[in-house]
Amino acid sequence: MKLLARVTRITFSKVYIKKAMGSMPHRVKIGKDVLQMNGFVKGVLLGVGVGLLVAPMRGEEMRRLISDRASEMRGYLPENEQLDVYKQQVTDRVSQTASNLKDYAQQAAFTVKSSASNLSTIGQNAASEVKSTSKDVANTTKDTVNSNKVN
Numbered sequence: 001m002k003l004l005a006r007v008t009r010i011t012f013s014k015v016y017i018k019k020a021m022g023s024m025p026h027r028v029k030i031g032k033d034v035l036q037m038n039g040f041v042k043g044v045l046l047g048v049g050v051g052l053l054v055a056p057m058r059g060e061e062m063r064r065l066i067s068d069r070a071s072e073m074r075g076y077l078p079e080n081e082q083l084d085v086y087k088q089q090v091t092d093r094v095s096q097t098a099s100n101l102k103d104y105a106q107q108a109a110f111t112v113k114s115s116a117s118n119l120s121t122i123g124q125n126a127a128s129e130v131k132s133t134s135k136d137v138a139n140t141t142k143d144t145v146n147s148n149k150v151n
Helices: 032-053 059-074 081-151
Strands: 004-011 014-021 024-029
Touching: none
Parallel strands: none
Antiparallel strands: 004 014, 014 024
């Protein structure tokens, strides 16, 4: 039995193919990967065609021109020794910056610890003063109550 297939409809990214087998139709789904590959091949063929139509010169001339331009550009690039010097300079700058940042972080940590210590001392002094003042108030209150009882 021969299978006849024909495209019946396109919905989103799926193509349904209807197979005529006897009286019972079957549907097979072709995934979007096949459709994307189909579009890719069409795009490549279209790009090659347009490239051939608008090419400014023959292939040999273009390759020679590109080679000449690449040779010119090589003259602008620094030599290996100069690249090593640049690399060392960048490495030194990065190390120096990292060292500076480490020093700043240590200074900030020391400042925070000093501030915390100072705040702790101030808090202890304030607590002692409040305790002393409360004892004075309590003693004054006792003295006042005692003097009122005597009178």
